[in-house]
Amino acid sequence: MENQLQMLIRPLWIELPMCVLRQGHGCKMLFPILNMHAYLKHIAAGMFIVLLCTGCSSKRNTPATRAWHELTTRYNIYFNAEEAYNEALKSITESHIDNYQTWLPMYPNSADPNDTVVKQPGGPFDRVVEKMTTAIQEHSITAKPRRDPAQPNTQEYRDWLRQNEFNPFIDRAWLLMGKAHVQNKDYTEAISVLSYTVRLFAYDIDVVSEAQIWMMRAYTEMGWFSDAEGLALTLQVRRLPKDLHDKFTEFYALLLIRQEKYRDALPFLIQTVKSEKSGIQKRRLQFLLGQVYAHLGERENAYNAFEQIKKLSTPYDEVFNALVAQSQVATGDGEIIGELQKMAENKKNSAYLDRIYAAIGDVYLSRNNVEKAIENYLLAEEKSVRNGVEKALTQVTLGDIYFERKDFLKAEPRYSQALGALPRSSGNYARVEFRTDVLGELVPHMEVLARQDSLRQLAVQPDESDKIIEGELFRIGSIAKDRLGDFEFAVEVYNRHLTDFPESIRRKEVYHQLYQLYLRMGNRAMAKSLKDKIISEFPQSEYAAAMSDPDYEHVVRNYARVQDSLYQQTYLAYQQGQVETVQGNFKRAQKLFFNGHLMPKFMLLNALSLAQSGNPEQLNTALSELIQKHPGTEETKMAQQILAGLSEGKTLVANVQPFSGIDWESHIVAGNAADSVCFEKEKNLPHSLLLLFSPNSLRKNELLFAVSDFNFSNFQIRSFHTDYTYVFPYEALQIKPFRSFEEAGRYASMLAGDSIFRQNITTGIVPLVISDKNLEILRDGEPLENYISFVTNE
Template sequence: MWLNENVRGTLRRASHHRHISFLLLLASYLLLLTSCSNDKNTAQSRWWHSFNAKYNTYFNGSQAYIDGSLEKENGHRDNFTEMIPLYPVSNKNSKEIGKGNFNKAIEKSQKAIKRHSITRRPEWTKNRKKTERDIEWLNRSEYNPFLWKAWMLMGRSQFHQGAFDEAASTFAYMSRLYQTQPAIYGKARAWLAKCYIEQDWIYDAEDVINKMKRDSLDWRAVKEWDYTFADYYIHTGRYEEAIPYLKKVIKHEMRKKQKAREWYLLGQIEAALGHRDNAYQAFRHVIRQSPPYELEFNARIAMTEVMAGTKDKQMISRLKRMAASDKNKDYLDQVYYAIGNIYLSKRDTLKAIEAYEKGNEKATRAGIEKGVLLLHLGDLYWARENFSDARRCYGEAIGLLDKDRDDYEQLSNRSKVLDELVPHTEAIHLQDSLQALAKMSEDDRNAAIDRVIEALKKKEKEERNRQAEEEARKHEQGGENFDDIIPNDGPTPARQPQQQQQGNSVWYFYNPTAVNQGKSNFQRTWGKRENVDDWQRVNKTVVAGPADLANLTDEQRDSLEAAELIADSLAQATDSVQNDPHKREYYLAQIPFTEEQVEESNMIIKDALYHSGVIFKDKLDNLHLSEKQLRRLTDQYPDFEHMDDVFYHLWLLYQRKLQPQIADSYLDQLKEHYPESQWTTLLNDPYFEENARFGAHIEDSLYAATYAAFKAGRLTEVKTNTILSAQRFPIGDHRDKFIFIGGLAKLNDGDGKGCVEDMQTVVKDYPQSDVSALAGMIINGVNAGRRLHGGKFDMGDVWTRRSEVLQDSDSIAARVFTAERNDRFLFMMAYEPDSVNENQLLYEMARFNFTSFMVRNFDIEVEDIDGLHRMRISGFLNYDEAWQYARQLYKNEAVTRLLRKARMILISEPNLELLGTHYSYNDYDEFYEEHFVPLKISTVQLLTEPADLPVEPESVSPASEEQEEILNGGVLDDNTLIDLGIEPTPTTELEIPSESNEIPAEENRTPAEQNEIPAEEPVRPVPAPQQPAVVVEEPAATVVEPTTTVEKPVTTIEESTTTIEEPVQPEIGIEIPSDIIEVPSNDIEVPSDVIEVPSDILEIPSEPIKPTTPTVPTTPTTPTDEPVFEITDDPTETPAPSGTEIDIEDEYYELDGF
């Protein structure tokens, strides 16, 4: 019994001690959490937030970034027919790959910045003198030593998902945030330049590059600038300068597949410069990397092309062996394309065409490679004036190639012209052939028909064999239906491209290549058809609806049925022979034997000769072929019903060929045989030559003068000019407007009937005219019984117009303008619709708002009110803010140049309701001059403060997931502490750029070229003072949420130089070191309870540093100067720091080389 009580007492005491220990541990942990709030800036809080940012949110974000990069690397497909880009994201078809993972990385980065940003300045004794290093350290805006990597991760994720605008904003903001940290600043500026390059904002990229060339560059940023310079020189076509940097990029590259792509790109550049040996070696390096088979195959193809100049036969033999290989069955179009290129380089056009045609025949993929082959084949046929085959090639290629190609516009124009021309040329060829067959003897004719039938049978047999091979190949590949179920660790090289194509999950109608290809297939099968009902029928007039059949009588129905039975019986009798292209009867039925058939054939020829001749002259500028077609028409078919048109075009043709004597001969024939022709009247006009050269300008001037005379009431002048217009420009562009104004002028003479007749002429002859609707309204008014009255109108009256007329003084007194300056205001631009380039203005205004204001968002709205367009910018809290906005806007030349014909208005929201209704614009101008112009504007920069100031919580504690993270244990990774050269406002939070426009943009970014956003002028670091005992009286202004005044820190810190009491280490498995200044040695120590600033900062060097040139202040590392890298055009002059192989803080290592 005593033993049991003793045991129970011991257990109670032990339990009591465990409970006390647990409470003490919990209290210590809670004390640690409280002391690690980001409201405090101590070594302990800096360590805490650095640790949590790295191993919690940043880690998750980095893993998402790696997953997205792997997805993009594996899903990206290069177009090897063109120079491949350095970054896969440059291919617009690859931008959407990995977007979900990149968005997750961005979200995690923003979360890390929001939770772990430390912006409060550390405490400092007011009477303590500051050294250069003290000043640099105290002027930071961010004291979390790891957070720069979260910013970098966010910007890189935005870049690789193709959101270059957001990425540029992030890196621009980051470069200002870390402007005193040379390594981070240099990396951010390099990525900023790459964002501009990828958007083709070359001017902005050059601005960033040139400014960095003037500064010293930290050696840790050299790697990123090698990528930037390589990308820049490739985009600008300066290949000679790109090669050294691209070679450095290859050395830096950690990803094997990307390194193979970079070797291939280097080979393409060397080949473009004519360095065949260097290109050959570069392509060999591609194969040595063991890349995916598609890349390896294209490298082997490129090797044969660069060496074909001296070893033609050897290279062609090698390519034919590649074509015989089973694993290259899906790449035969590329193989024969390369063979054709070799023949073409030897000027053997016939063999080149033969190789291209074979590649087209054996192609199994409908991709860009086949499109390029067909494009070059079509060009060869075009040059040889074989327009029928050129049309075939162009028509198929246009559905396979991207619209962004430089030669796509030419391809599209040629295809359209050939679609119009080829039916005429083929009709001529067919009818000539049929008439030639009709003139042959029966034996020769039958022999010719038999040759055609044999060729048809041979072609059909080849097609059957090809389809059989295709089916056999599919059968051999077998379980393609199980590809999605059974994982395939090693796909065969031939299958890989198909799997990549099938992996593209873009919906058909969102894939422009697939849509264009479908259109081309439809046109090859059905021709060009209008989007109407019964488009399959050639003769739609025979289509009878059910209602028409119901109205027929019984006798009519019987006759129709009898006719249908007879037609069916005849068709069945002749289908077996005349509709079978394998029978002679099929061809004999088309040959014109009788005079009527020959005449019909000649009619087809004459019409085709005329239209093809005009197309050759006007759309192809091929005067030789045009002359051939038109001269044949005049010589062989002088009875052509439109011979006057032929003579006119021949006259124009010989005028262009500078043969006036021949041209005059056709003019004489035109006047002699067709005196009433419209062309005879036109050419007999004494002003014909003047009108041909300057007619459009003369008519424009005449109309402008007539309109001005109409507004001024000079009606006699209006009538005279209207008559002159009818004589000089009967088919002019402004003829409808002359008739309309002339009709209105008749009202002043009381000729209402003549006015209505002119309005009817406008509606009837010019239904698409701008004034046709007005003319129709006048006619409808007259028909409704309204009377016409004379008058005039002026577009300028819109500024004096108001839609409501007030009737009494009470209503006037109730609705008047207010002079309250604290109402919400708008900045508005009013203009006539055609006087301003509205799309360009909207773009420039959005860009101005985005780049000029970091913490304010202004809404832009365009509205159409009473014939005026009004662009409103809202979001101003009072008149002073709107005035400051307008003043800053007027300094932007890109915007002011667009607003020369617009009226700019500052107006409050209550006054806007009255503008244009109760009062005109001119009325408001008078009111504004009287009440607002004399006001004194506030000198405080109001637009630098947010409209809604955030309320900072009294205390912030880490999230629950972070509390769990600290208990996981582990060893704290070394961190380089990054400084900021901008002082924060202690009572505000750090703005975090996101994908929206909340990302602060750079300051002073007025574009020098109107369609580009130039990079900002970076804040150049000021050299440190030579005397170390300088006291900084005014801290730097904050970047994120600037205020007018910043309180100085007043907390006094006791200085202790003897003994520093070590704090008690919390029992959580992590040792907190002692407090020292954050140095790149990456040791982070916890300060004592008394000293907040490390003691080694206070050490004054024996001799102050005296810089001779303004350079970027370096991060305090060691007492010795840190080596710098000067960017020059010659990359061989790049100095490297001695004893330094790699940068342990290089984020590429944490992101698996992506």
């Protein structure tokens, strides 16, 4: 019956793929468009009869079922998904507002490398992912067909029989799903899907190439540049169709720009601009091209690149931004200033006055006319009506000028106001954040000092003013030295302290601070003079003891690095249970870094080592000393929790040991310790499985591929989200969602029993089941060892 019905419709079906289904690949219509509906109606009727008799299950692999599932995938699901993809992309592109005073992104939905917010799964392309998941689940044909004895036994036919997928259109579903994940910024999901696509359709080099090109984009967005470069090398030697070659060129430009290889990126970016058909995207790329030229110092090419923007049916605000950008790279300074001043007088530009005056300020600053630059930056600050990024960047420039002049009272408000509006992706952000923080600490003391200096000159309560001034000078000097890193300013402040208050009780500390400063500045004569004063005037002090150490000068010159190195050694020793090493390093830290910012951490490790060696009384004493000397620190909070537990008769659980292999039984232990007040005890909550490993102990993409293969091979209906996270001091691949602890545990057991996974990933992994609530607690700073303690106390 089935063969007879297939013969009935075969003449029609042979023509249909040629005429309709392959139109997108250049085939011509072989019948008038007016007959299309009747023709499709005829086909549908024939197919309905066949499938009514044979069933349309994807478990059956016949010419009829393959034709049915291809048709349904293409026109009933993929078409709508592709429309949804294009609409979502168009909406993002048209609604995005570019900031022309910073580097433009190549794409409006590119990942922000400086964004610290944890990305939640999903986004505007979720509908596409859902539709393609449905297409694959319902229309993928993996069953092998019966061998057709009428077919010649050619190599091509044998290869066809060996393939794993027989719906000839399902590869497009996998590719579109991977692209949708990239556009959603779910990059690990995208890599999972696309890497599986590469292996599933390894026989189709074009499908493999397209998947690898989008994997290259995903790797680039994640900052996995070596993996992206590896794919780029593979693709560069492959002959690609024009559309794929253009897409490779585009994504390779992105990769080079993200690595700040601007010179290498130029030819690829130029070609991408030429190939781009979308007007909005073409203008964005053209502006980025001008920025690259400007960064490389090619002012004429930059000017011409910005000029081209005006010829692309460009809205006025983009033309204006191009004009401002041109003013910053043009060669005739006087002419530029004149043009900008004319723009300022044009009422049409009233909303852009801040940008215009900022551009004039930039020109004056480039000519080292700082006073005229300040004058125009102040005008830009005053004329700003948007109080957004533009104003923030002007304030940063003003803040920088005042900062270099050590006019910190004027610099601080500029930085602090700018920080709130400055995007994290800005190259200035980290510097502005640091200076805002430091000046926020320094400036209040400088304001008090200025006020008390005025009162002393007026002879109003001179003794009280002297006491305040002496304290403020010491605090300002310490902040200038240790936080600001301005050694000359710190020396100036400390020397005033010694001059104004020669009998101060802080004289010893001031001597030592100046000794350290002169050593770091390379003034050995002054450093020796201060050292001699400390030893002669304060022979019994801790400073004199520290200076007796033969390595002390090296320590002072490399204070932060040596202190950090000693702490890392001590922490590693503690993890490995080397109690004597921990306690020896603590004594050395006491001698050399008694005022160091890591001292609370050294004290806590020393106390915990006493717990390891079974000295509860010494542990109690050490924790109490930590609380007394360093109140308010995170280490003190932990010490208080430990003391509270000891007072209740509890024992301290030793720190977790470094991972050395796969402990697949560890997921069995849950977390319900009755005495825990920190972690959530409920098991019937959303859970995740964490595959924990030490940083740099394995290739993260190999682990991701192994988990993806396991998921796609074992879960046809259900999908999992995978992403990398950090749980100090380990990295982890997070797999979710699971509805409960037991469900996550069953998944972990299945993964443990998968021979292919265990063959690919052999060492360095510890699986840990944890509720989403408890994972958030760890991300908020609760130590992992506390969760391990919570788990093991169950």
